[in-house]
Amino acid sequence: xxxxxxxxxxxxxxxxxxxxxxxxxxxxxxxxxxxxxxxxxxxxxxxxxxxxxxxxxxxxxxxxxxxxxxxxxxxxxxxxxxxxxxxxxxxxxxxxxxxxxxxxxxxxxxxxxxxxxxxxxxxxxxxxxxxxxxxxxxxxxxxxxxxxxxxxxxxxxxxxxxxxxxxxxxxxxxxxxxxxxxxxxxxxxxxxxxxxxxxxxxxxxxxxxxxxxxxxxxxxxxxxxxxxxxxxxxxxxxxxxxxxxxxxxxxxxxxxxxxxxxxxxxxxxxxxx
Amino acid sequence: xxxxxxxxxxxxxxxxxxxxxxxxxxxxxxxxxxxxxxxxxxxxxxxxxxxxxxxxxxxxxxxxxxxxxxxxxxxxxxxxxxxxxxxxxxxxxxxxxxxxxxxxxxxxxxxxxxxxxxxxxxxxxxxxxxxxxxxxxxxxxxxxxxxxxxxxxxxxxxxxxxxxxxxxxxxxxxxxxxxxxxxxxxxxxxxxxxxxxxxxxxxxxxxxxxxxxxxxxxxxxxxxxxxxxxxxxxxxxxxxxxxxxxxxxxxxxxxxxxxxxxxxxxxxxxxxxxxx
Numbered sequence: 329x330x331x332x333x334x335x336x337x338x339x340x341x342x343x344x345x346x347x348x349x350x351x352x353x354x355x356x357x358x359x360x361x362x363x364x365x366x367x368x369x370x371x372x373x374x375x376x377x378x379x380x381x382x383x384x385x386x387x388x389x390x391x392x393x394x395x396x397x398x399x400x401x402x403x404x405x406x407x408x409x410x411x412x413x414x415x416x417x418x419x420x421x422x423x424x425x426x427x428x429x430x431x432x433x434x435x436x437x438x439x440x441x442x443x444x445x446x447x448x449x450x451x452x453x454x455x456x457x458x459x460x461x462x463x464x465x466x467x468x469x470x471x472x473x474x475x476x477x478x479x480x481x482x483x484x485x486x487x488x489x490x491x492x493x494x495x496x497x498x499x500x501x502x503x504x505x506x507x508x509x510x511x512x513x514x515x516x517x518x519x520x521x522x523x524x525x526x527x528x529x530x531x532x533x534x535x536x537x538x539x540x541x542x543x544x545x546x547x548x549x550x551x552x553x554x555x556x557x558x559x560x561x562x563x564x565x566x567x568x569x570x571x572x573x574x575x576x577x578x579x580x581x582x583x584x585x586x587x588x589x590x591x592x593x594x595x596x597x598x599x600x601x
Numbered sequence: 602x603x604x605x606x607x608x609x610x611x612x613x614x615x616x617x618x619x620x621x622x623x624x625x626x627x628x629x630x631x632x633x634x635x636x637x638x639x640x641x642x643x644x645x646x647x648x649x650x651x652x653x654x655x656x657x658x659x660x661x662x663x664x665x666x667x668x669x670x671x672x673x674x675x676x677x678x679x680x681x682x683x684x685x686x687x688x689x690x691x692x693x694x695x696x697x698x699x700x701x702x703x704x705x706x707x708x709x710x711x712x713x714x715x716x717x718x719x720x721x722x723x724x725x726x727x728x729x730x731x732x733x734x735x736x737x738x739x740x741x742x743x744x745x746x747x748x749x750x751x752x753x754x755x756x757x758x759x760x761x762x763x764x765x766x767x768x769x770x771x772x773x774x775x776x777x778x779x780x781x782x783x784x785x786x787x788x789x790x791x792x793x794x795x796x797x798x799x800x801x802x803x804x805x806x807x808x809x810x811x812x813x814x815x816x817x818x819x820x821x822x823x824x825x826x827x828x829x830x831x832x833x834x835x836x837x838x839x840x841x842x843x844x845x846x847x848x849x850x851x852x853x854x855x856x857x858x859x860x861x862x863x864x865x866x867x868x869x870x871x872x873x874x875x876x877x
Contacts, residue, residue, distance in 0.1 A: 342676065342679055345672065350698065352706065355713060356709045414607045415605050415608025427612060437623075438805075438854055440828060440847070441847050441850065442622075445623055447832060448622060448626070451837070452625065465618075468618040471611065471614070490604065529702055531811065532810075544702070545702060560708060561712075564701070564702075564705045564708070567701070571700045572697060
């Protein structure tokens with residue numbers, strides 16, 4: 329009896345916390361289908377805010393900026409970061425420690441400070457173009473994360489591989505692209521995904537670094553400051569659904585792979601018997 | 602050809618885009634028309650309004666951190682006691698909201714709390730007078746807690762679920778009841794998780810600026826808003842004082858990180874070990 333009561337309280341607590349976390353999101357999604365402009369006042373089901381969303385050229389261009397910056401910055405930072413990790417890995421301790429410490433700065437620094445420092449640097453260098461500014465800023469804060477995810481893989485793989493490849497007649501470039509890089513591929517891929525999501529989600533650094541153009545975060549911030557528009561509800565709904573689908577897809581894939589591995593293992597067992 | 606060469610492009614990039622901007626903050630914070638001065642930093646530290654804003658930011662961040670700990674620890678604890686499969690599913694549920702842009706999450710609360718919003722609608726239905734929820738200090742607190750709660754749950758859950766269960770059984774075998782076991786065994790062992798949870802909530806909370814603007818309506822400036830204001834609204838003339846404010850914020854962050862590191866070391870090595 330006591331145990332049942334205790335379980336009931338446990339379940340209630342977790343349930344309430346989930347309600348706290350999800351209620352705002354669900355309300356946002358429900359009211360994206362509302363016919364009326366005022367929130368909290370349900371006047372009927374409609375897709376009009378979704379139509380308005382796709383006809384809004386400001387939002388569509390912000391969407392374009394967000395995705396193109398995310399893709400380009402992820403690719404560039406993955407390339408630079410991977411080569412940097414390979415170089416660092418064969419450096420002597422001293423210079424390596426210095427470089428690694430400096431490259432940790434954007435990770436440790438509050439985003440706000442990173443953003444401001446970019447703003448001052450771009451002004452000093454005379455880089456005016458807003459898109460270039462955002463791209464450079466995103467590449468810069470992405471690289472340390474790529475290095476962080478490639479480094480452990482490099483440590484696992486043997487230092488001899490590169491030399492062995494060269495002894496067998498590879499040029500340095502061939503040794504790198506045919507031997508070293510395939511060996512650390514999982515680290516490179518997870519670095520790329522991380523860079524892509526970080527860039528997609530960034531607001532603070534972009535807000536300070538860029539000038540004159542908007543990505544989605546900047547658009548949301550400046551329009552939410554002016555007041556609430558159901559168009560943003562529709563946008564949030566689409567983005568949230570996209571992210572959750574992606575997550576489910578990735579998770580289901582890994583679960584299925586695990587299951588298949590399990591079945592294979594069982595088959596092997598019965599065979600050996 | 603030595604492999605170190607491959608790092609050179611990054612080294613150049615790093616010097617221009619990481620090191621140089623940081624040095625610029627230092628430069629602008631400590632010079633005035635090219636000459637060294639402490640004026641900016643001293644000015645920022647003695648300005649009564651600035652100090653008020655700083656104290657408010659620290660106070661709100663502290664309160665939000667404590668609330669996150671009080672709400673998050675039980676969640677992490679309950680999750681860690683569940684069956685592995687249920688626990689991993691539920692922990693994903695607690696993380697999913699983090700995958701939504703934090704501005705959208707904050708905006709969602711703006712919608713809920715607004716005068717014509719759902720919460721006031723609910724009060725009306727119940728026949729109660731409507732309240733001003735939005736643009737209050739409590740709204741900022743709520744937004745901060747909401748945004749950073751998963752950062753508290755995750756590290757504590759990781760430590761608790763890696764904990765050696767036999768220690769708890771041993772404690773029970775030696776005659777301790779559940780409360781004593783929790784206070785003397787489970788909680789002390791989870792301290793590394795608690796500390797990184799506190800770090801991961803307190804530091805972003807103290808440097809935030811958008812939450813206070815959206816939920817506080819600009820009435821309750823935080824330190825981040827102050828810095829933003831210097832750079833965005835006031836422009837180049839305020840770079841000196843703005844850099845000084847950023848410098849102070851950075852020092853504050855480094856101090857709190859040093860405190861957490863020390864607390865972690867004091868907690869000893871027997872804890873859950875490395876987190877991530």
